[in-house]
Amino acid sequence: MCTPAPFPDPSGRSKADVEHGSELLPKFDKDGLIGAIVTDEAGAVLMFAWMNADALDLSLKTGIAHFWSRSRGKIWRKGEESGNTLTILEARIDCDQDAVWLKVSVGGAGVTCHTGARSCFSRTIERAADGTVHLAAPADA
Amino acid sequence: MCTPAPFPDPSGRSKADVEHGSELLPKFDKDGLIGAIVTDEAGAVLMFAWMNADALDLSLKTGIAHFWSRSRGKIWRKGEESGNTLTILEARIDCDQDAVWLKVSVGGAGVTCHTGARSCFSRTIERAADGTVHLAAPADA
Numbered sequence: 001m002c003t004p005a006p007f008p009d010p011s012g013r014s015k016a017d018v019e020h021g022s023e024l025l026p027k028f029d030k031d032g033l034i035g036a037i038v039t040d041e042a043g044a045v046l047m048f049a050w051m052n053a054d055a056l057d058l059s060l061k062t063g064i065a066h067f068w069s070r071s072r073g074k075i076w077r078k079g080e081e082s083g084n085t086l087t088i089l090e091a092r093i094d095c096d097q098d099a100v101w102l103k104v105s106v107g108g109a110g111v112t113c114h115t116g117a118r119s120c121f122s123r124t125i126e127r128a129a130d131g132t133v134h135l136a137a138p139a140d141a
Numbered sequence: 142m143c144t145p146a147p148f149p150d151p152s153g154r155s156k157a158d159v160e161h162g163s164e165l166l167p168k169f170d171k172d173g174l175i176g177a178i179v180t181d182e183a184g185a186v187l188m189f190a191w192m193n194a195d196a197l198d199l200s201l202k203t204g205i206a207h208f209w210s211r212s213r214g215k216i217w218r219k220g221e222e223s224g225n226t227l228t229i230l231e232a233r234i235d236c237d238q239d240a241v242w243l244k245v246s247v248g249g250a251g252v253t254c255h256t257g258a259r260s261c262f263s264r265t266i267e268r269a270a271d272g273t274v275h276l277a278a279p280a281d282a
Contacts, residue, residue, distance in 0.1 A: 019256055022276045024266055035176060035189060043184010045233075048176060048240040060268050092186075093276065094261040095254050099189040101262045113236050115160055120235040121242045125165055127201050135163045135234065 006057040010097065019095050026056060027098040033068060036100040038112070041089060046112040047120040049078075051100065063088050065102055083108035147198040151238065160236050167197060168239040174209055177241040179253070182230060187253040188261040190219075192241065204229050206243055224249035 010018055010025035018025055028034050033050040040046055049067040051059065055075050058066040065086035069076040079085035086104040093100055106112055113120040123135040151159055151166035159166055169175050174191040181187055190208040192200065196216050199207040206227035210217040220226035227245040234241055247253055254261040264276040 024274050037178050045242045091266040092262040095256050101186045115236050121233040125232040133165050
């Protein structure tokens, strides 16, 4: 079965087209994936996940974040089991179009991480005066 | 020359150790890299880049963001040429310790992107009623 690619191929396009143009030309990596940073409206980073072309296309078409699960090898609508779906308030792409930033509203219990924390980034990296490093709960946790 | 790894090997550690422990056990990908999300204090995503173990170690030791340049194949202290260095205000790691979030203060001209924009994420992805997609300058640009 041949699935037509939902996005144009960026190879062969000029750097100016990619970096300054108005055309979405996402650059997927050698595994066909693009990284997606997810933040809430206040700018807290909630999670980082991967999208293949279909997951990005579905996310843009439905306004609900979809990712590619590398462990399960399938498209994954975040919250399909937990109810904590991510409604996309704004989607951005970076200069070289190889990373996506989604600003979202978290549905359900407002939890993003499978550990039950609001954010997957719930531990700060602290460095003591003697050079040792440990993880700690952030002040706002 | 053998460079000792600056971090413990997370393979063989329990999921609980990785997800809930206080030990930094960064999981580098098959290319030896970990993704780093960079935001400013207000929560705007400025850039996404990669770190190898030495770049992460240097970032933590110096408090200044260092990355691994995949195109140049070398450690890169962001701003070493432009003066727009990134001073790390807070570093976090995610649940499975395969992504880093740096909250930074941008030095020099306050610019992060090589295009001259404050953020690499300076274009929103807009979807028109007819389903076509294009990129636009965000309202706060």
